[in-house]
Amino acid sequence: MSASDETPDRTPSERADVCVVGSGPAGALTAHRLAERGYAVVVLEAGERFDFEDRTRRMERAIRPGLGSVWEMGGERDDYTSAGEKYYPLNAARVKGVGGTTLHWQGMVMRFHESDFEPWPIDYEDLRPYYAEAEAALGVAGADDNPFAPPREDPFPMAGFEPSYSDSVFAEACERLGVAMHSVPNARNSEGYDDRSACVGYGTCKPVCPSGAKYSADHHVEKAEDEGARVIDRAPVQRLEHDDSGERVTAAVYATPDGETHRQEAREFVLAAGGVETPRLLLLSESDEYPDGLANTSGAVGRYFMDHLFGGAGGTLDRETRQNHVGFITSECHQFYDDPARGASGTDGEIPAWSGEGPEPDRFKLEFLNYAGPSPVEMALSGNEFGDDLLDSLREGYGNSIAMGGLVGQRPRKQNRIELDPETTDDHGNPVPKIHWHLDDRTRASLRRANEIQHAILDDLGVDISWTVGPDETGPAFHHMGTTRMGTDPDSSVVNTRLRTHDLRNLSVASSSVFVTSGALNPTLTIAALALKAADHVEERL
Amino acid sequence: MELTRRDALAALAAGGVAVGAGAMLEGNPFGENAPASPEDRLDTLLAVAEVVYPSEVSGIEEFVRTYALGRTEDRDDYREGIVEALDTLDEYTRTWHDADFRELDAETRESVLDQMGVDTADPDPEGTDRERVRFFAVNELLYALYTSPTGGELVGIENPQGHPGGASSYQRGPDG
Ligand SMILES: Cc1cc2nc3c(=O)[nH]c(=O)nc-3n(C[C@H](O)[C@H](O)[C@H](O)COP(=O)(O)OP(=O)(O)OC[C@H]3O[C@@H](n4cnc5c(N)ncnc54)[C@H](O)[C@@H]3O)c2cc1C
Ligand code: SF4
Numbered sequence: 207m208s209a210s211d212e213t214p215d216r217t218p219s220e221r222a223d224v225c226v227v228g229s230g231p232a233g234a235l236t237a238h239r240l241a242e243r244g245y246a247v248v249v250l251e252a253g254e255r256f257d258f259e260d261r262t263r264r265m266e267r268a269i270r271p272g273l274g275s276v277w278e279m280g281g282e283r284d285d286y287t288s289a290g291e292k293y294y295p296l297n298a299a300r301v302k303g304v305g306g307t308t309l310h311w312q313g314m315v316m317r318f319h320e321s322d323f324e325p326w327p328i329d330y331e332d333l334r335p336y337y338a339e340a341e342a343a344l345g346v347a348g349a350d351d352n353p354f355a356p357p358r359e360d361p362f363p364m365a366g367f368e369p370s371y372s373d374s375v376f377a378e379a380c381e382r383l384g385v386a387m388h389s390v391p392n393a394r395n396s397e398g399y400d401d402r403s404a405c406v407g408y409g410t411c412k413p414v415c416p417s418g419a420k421y422s423a424d425h426h427v428e429k430a431e432d433e434g435a436r437v438i439d440r441a442p443v444q445r446l447e448h449d450d451s452g453e454r455v456t457a458a459v460y461a462t463p464d465g466e467t468h469r470q471e472a473r474e475f476v477l478a479a480g481g482v483e484t485p486r487l488l489l490l491s492e493s494d495e496y497p498d499g500l501a502n503t504s505g506a507v508g509r510y511f512m513d514h515l516f517g518g519a520g521g522t523l524d525r526e527t528r529q530n531h532v533g534f535i536t537s538e539c540h541q542f543y544d545d546p547a548r549g550a551s552g553t554d555g556e557i558p559a560w561s562g563e564g565p566e567p568d569r570f571k572l573e574f575l576n577y578a579g580p581s582p583v584e585m586a587l588s589g590n591e592f593g594d595d596l597l598d599s600l601r602e603g604y605g606n607s608i609a610m611g612g613l614v615g616q617r618p619r620k621q622n623r624i625e626l627d628p629e630t631t632d633d634h635g636n637p638v639p640k641i642h643w644h645l646d647d648r649t650r651a652s653l654r655r656a657n658e659i660q661h662a663i664l665d666d667l668g669v670d671i672s673w674t675v676g677p678d679e680t681g682p683a684f685h686h687m688g689t690t691r692m693g694t695d696p697d698s699s700v701v702n703t704r705l706r707t708h709d710l711r712n713l714s715v716a717s718s719s720v721f722v723t724s725g726a727l728n729p730t731l732t733i734a735a736l737a738l739k740a741a742d743h744v745e746e747r748l
Numbered sequence: 749m750e751l752t753r754r755d756a757l758a759a760l761a762a763g764g765v766a767v768g769a770g771a772m773l774e775g776n777p778f779g780e781n782a783p784a785s786p787e788d789r790l791d792t793l794l795a796v797a798e799v800v801y802p803s804e805v806s807g808i809e810e811f812v813r814t815y816a817l818g819r820t821e822d823r824d825d826y827r828e829g830i831v832e833a834l835d836t837l838d839e840y841t842r843t844w845h846d847a848d849f850r851e852l853d854a855e856t857r858e859s860v861l862d863q864m865g866v867d868t869a870d871p872d873p874e875g876t877d878r879e880r881v882r883f884f885a886v887n888e889l890l891y892a893l894y895t896s897p898t899g900g901e902l903v904g905i906e907n908p909q910g911h912p913g914g915a916s917s918y919q920r921g922p923d924g
Pocket of ligand 2 (some may be wrong): 394404405406407408409410411412414415416417418419420531532533534
């Protein structure tokens, strides 16, 4: 199951206006926009080009134990070390390949709230037109029913997915307690869109959608190629070189599977290698002019690493909840996002305001899951019973699970960082990324607050709560942010508001690595909007 | 509950085999290679299915045959994996019970899978005997059943994971 055997030409292009590093959504959208406008674009992608035809077999890998990584992650190429107080499972958090991590992602996409931008040097209005373009590009199905979301101009490109049956179960309790429920924008086709199929309900969205209904960035890679862009897969960039003055990047040095190393020259370079590999590549590109890493005069490269944390709770109910038909969610609650300590009251009860000791909670969102509890086929494949006994267990295990999730943000802190680990090297002899990741008390308080509300809703429904993921159990949501932060001051930030590095005149970054703060919403629509903005600014210089 | 040809085709689709509704899928997936005959091998696979499938499903023979044919078409390695796992099973029962797996009575077949440790083995296509039997025989059959609409319905989910059963079943309540 891998790309075709014929060896494509991986030698550099003779003339390129723009070289993009990475072909996840950030790189793909940047490349597509610039190619569409007539520029010669070369995309260098570390991973392989996966064959769409293999997707159903990859789904089998996802469901069946024993078949290995769905997207071939792991091994020397992807080595890393985790040094923080909390272990960071990096290879569960990313995919290397044409399309990047969106091959695996869940695909919920929302605009950051206006308040999220307060610490940023740009605001919601600056990004607003790009958000609309990003929604059209990804193909977002959504309904305009979220009273807490920022203002928008036009309806979503597609009608939203209807609420699930289990949403209607939750709605009873939410009404009694005064908790608002509203739809979730999904980068997932509720109808045919942009030559991709409507959702047909495989229920394996994360980690693979066999129908292509879930957006993945390989789609824009193909569109970029149709516009004349060149995409070289299995071409990990090893370092960036600059001119004598240290003002311009001159070439991206990349390796190819035949053991060769090549140099791609270009007028402009866009780094879109994700929130971990982007700072790593800058650190690997140290030089006499930039002894601490390229574009790192500020010392901020790799610093301020943030992720979102998952908080949730679930259990069983004495009625059927109809889970696991689809692999995405249809309802959320942003009511506590801008005022996490607030209470609420409904027709027959209330959520008390936060009365906790210590630090106040930060923003979070709540999710009503459609895939609580195990799916029958997965239970069957890992169970240790057969025949009628197995069926009895499946019937017992499936049917009345119910659960809520939520995302909590982290404040930017210098000590949370990606650095190089000289002790461990990858398949090309480069030091691997070393991740320092800690949770602070504020994040813990936010998780406790999210749990408090989740428990109130589940208790009201009469759920027998069997698990809670709170401050002690929490793990990352796989959103890598902050490691090349945006700012107006070159002494404390890496890129400016045009997403160009302060230090080098032709080097831009398109990634959540430029986020100043994390918010508590899934980041990719914001990444896409920033990538389109970065592309516009690159064009201004070409 | 009756397993149908539609279930077999749905299960095949969940493994990446697109079979046109009119496709033939007849005959025997396990070609002529010693020591067992193709018919014997299919019988062994069916004998495993009788253990791992619940008693309330019928139509197993056609389901398994169609599925196995579709799965192994153009995939020699995979066929080889299944064949070897079935031969391993026979070898084991010949050692301990003096007979091929398919010749044992229902109770003994079940106890053999337990004795071999197939029930608790981690499925692994490149693993030990019991891990390969678990992967290529037992889990192969369970994957086929429980990603099919009929298999899902047995458990109460008409659109099981792995089956593209549309984007409306999730909206329906238990009473339809
Ligand atoms: C399980 C999971 C669920 C998720 N769900 C959601 C969700 O619901 N909503 C949401 O908004 N986000 C979600 N995300 C996050 C989302 O996938 C990422 O935010 C998004 O893919 C980031 O886009 P990117 O283009 O910046 O990076 P990536 O998609 O990671 O792509 C980076 C690409 O760069 C390549 N690369 C790296 N280094 C080099 C190099 N040196 N040379 C060449 N190429 C290189 C990589 O191979 C990769 O293909 C999820 C992530 C995971 C893991
Ligand atoms: S449920 Fe998920 S995996 Fe299935 S078609 Fe819809 S988007 Fe794709």
